[in-house]
Amino acid sequence: MKAFQYITGIIIYLLCMQACSKDNIGESGKNPYQDTVLPAILISKGGVVPDKGHMDEEITIRGKGFKEHQQELSILFNGQAASIISVTDSTVKVKVPAFASTGNITAQVGQQYFFGPFFRVLGPMETDTIYPSSRGADNNIRDIIPLEGNKYLIVGDFTNYDNANIDGGVNRVARINADGTIDRSFKYGRNTGSPSTVVKAAALPDGKYLVAGSFASYEGLPYASSITRLYNSGALETVNVTRPSGKVQPTPAMKGGVSGVINNLHVQQDGKIIVTGFFRYYVKPNYNLVTVNGADSLHLDSTLVNLLCRLHPDGILDTSYNYDLVNHRGMEGVNGVINKSILLPDGKLLIAGTFTKYNGAAALRVARINTDGTLDPTFNTAQGANGPIGEMAIQPDGKIIITGEFTTYGPQQAPKIARINTDGTLDGSLQVGVGSNGMIFNVSVMPQGQLVLSGYFSRFNSITCNNFLVLNPNGSIHTTYNTNGGISLGTNDVTGGFTKVLQLPDEHAMLGVGSFTKFDFRQCNRIVKLRYQ
Structure with a gap:
């Protein structure tokens, strides 16, 4: 019996080997897996001259194989196709395209992509490299507020800031100076x-x-x-x-x-x-x-x-x-979560989140509350968003920008971002097309009305963007404020992005804080200062 099992095993083994040989060797007798697929083109290491520049400026990319594949060749700047000026076998000259942003240059031939060197796109909104962002916080900064004396209070999950190495740590609350350094006169530990x-x-x-x-x-x-x-x-x-x-x-x-x-x-x-x-x-x-x-005894009295x-x-x-x-x-209040609330100048409270009712009345994810806590019936709450609202910002004219996981507001299309009037109705002047392909965590309004978005998205309409974008007041993408490389999210930073953007209009600058560790491909530990023209 054992001999029969042994012989059967050998026969099965030989049949498998024969089958594998037939699969691996073609009729020509040549093993197809031994073929080497040669790249169509090759971009030289460091072969971009210059390695930084503004939109519409001419640059030269060095390598080989360009001329042979000229008809299929595209040069992409972080996903945006450039205009090709001239091609030889060893060089291709292009203009930095509109809406290009900092990142790797890529050559495309048909369905093949060839990754090239890093190129920094310059523009009127740039990271302030003097600000000590790399010495920021060791964990999330959740809020930042301005203080007298040109200082700021930051709070979050951090236990160190500015590499302070203070005995007992910088535990979740810190005061910082205008230059981004820690204020050591504040009590820590x-x-x-x-x-x-x-x-x-x-x-x-x-x-x-x-x-x-x-x-x-x-x-x-x-x-x-x-x-x-x-x-x-x-x-x-x-x-x-x-x-x-x-x-x-x-x-x-x-x-x-x-x-x-x-x-x-x-x-x-x-x-x-x-x-x-x-x-x-x-x-x-x-x-x-x-x-x-x-x-002595103690009890926590509680009230619902x-x-x-x-x-x-x-x-x-x-x-x-x-x-x-x-x-x-x-x-009763809301029947869901309040993600964001804003105290308005007249003392009323604007709330937004996942709820659909307030004290039993219809309130589709956004509502305005009177100074006594009752629902404000003059705010149109019955025709709100069809999905959760995560963030809000108030424009100088009182209109409200909302973002979240919704696709309509009332009967009209509103892909994840909308502007609503002070009475709660949709302002249709904000047109964003198909909008972002991911979540928008934060929205801020710049002094001239531009909208600063951050979150977890890689495209907005047809434009590649790394989790950061500036829109014009009408919803179109700003032509020159998006040249930076945006927020780079690491493996564990799926919720990375800005939690608060503080505008500094006297400086033509803004401070962004959050959970990110890189902005524009520079080390920025949860805080960054952006300057703009």
């Missing part, structure tokens, strides 16, 4: 507990700061429930509480906060604070309790508020804002 993040910041009229996000302690003190107030020095503002035992205990000065994440933070002119985010309960520590044995609430300046819940006084809880 032990701040928020871990894991935690600081998402938003606000400057108060008295020079103090509010910071909010997702944290349960600050400077080692508990019950800083995702929002707390800092002195101008950066130190936590505290008050002393006398416990039933007579013990005096330091606590955060803010008397309450939320159980969850605060995504948006707004300070009204009267000092009251509106917060929105991923939370359902307002919480406030009660320090006046005792155990059955008479020892559902993603939106307003606080008094001391952190106490404002029950005059979207609140049910009979049932002692917040009103």
Whole structure:
């Protein structure tokens, strides 16, 4: 029996070898897998002269094989085809095309692509290479706000900034100078507990700061429930509480906060604070309790508020804002997520996200809220976006730019970006064609009305762009502001991009912060300064 199995195995092996030989060797007896496919052309290493230039300037590309394949040859600058001026076997002269951007030059012959050297396209919007972006933050910067004295407050997930190597770290909150260096007069070291993040910041009229996000302690003190107030020095503002035992205990000065994440933070002119985010309960520590044995005890009192609430300046819940006084809880509010909220000059609040209702009334992913928290019926909320809105920006004229995963607004086409009027209706003057082929995470309005977009996309209409783009006010692609190489996303940076763009109109510049590590193919660790003409 064993001998039969052995012989059978040999026969199967020989049949397989014969089959493989027939498959691998053609009738000519030649093995096709031994053929070497020679490249149609070859671009020399460093064979682009000059290696940088403006649109419409002439450059020479050196290599071989160009003349033979002249009829099929295309030269691409980051996807944009150039006009070919002349061709020899060893050189091809071209003009840098319109909408070219920094990146590798590629030659195309039929369906074959041959990658060439790096070429930097120059233009009127350039990275400020003096600004110390490479020494930025070691993790995400989520917000940046201007301060007096030409300084800025940044918050996020970082534990170091500007390679400061400060004892205890630069934990999630930092003040930086106008030149991008860290302000060492600010208090650093032990701040928020871990894991935690600081998402938003606000400057108060008295020079103090509010910071909010997702944290349960600050400077080692508990019950800083995702929002707390800092002195101008950066130190936590505290008050002393006398416990039933007579013990005096330091606590955060803010008397309450939320159980969850605060995504948006707004300070009204009267000092009251509106917060929105991923939370359902307002919480406030009660320090006046005792155990059955008479020892000090503590309990977190909680009130249902559902993603939106307003606080008094001391952190106490404002029950005059979207609140049910009979049932002692917040009103129903939204039936989905609030991704973005903006406090308007008249005190009303603009909200956008995934919701379709507000307090039971139709509100298709965007709504305007009155100063008492009720829905503003003068804002057209019944004909909104057909998909989630992730970001908003306000133009100087009050009109609103929205971006997200929608394709229509009301009955009209709006591919992932739209402009709406102050009454909530669509402004059809923003025409973007098919728009982006990916997500737009952030939108900012420049002083002259241009729109700065960033996110996770590689094309906008027919133009190649690396996760960054500037549009004209009418939605067309700006002809000269898009020569930079954009945001380079690494393997783990699928959500990379800007989280905030701060316009600096007096400088003709803007600061961008976020989760990126490269901009225009330069090392920019979560912060970059762009100058424009």
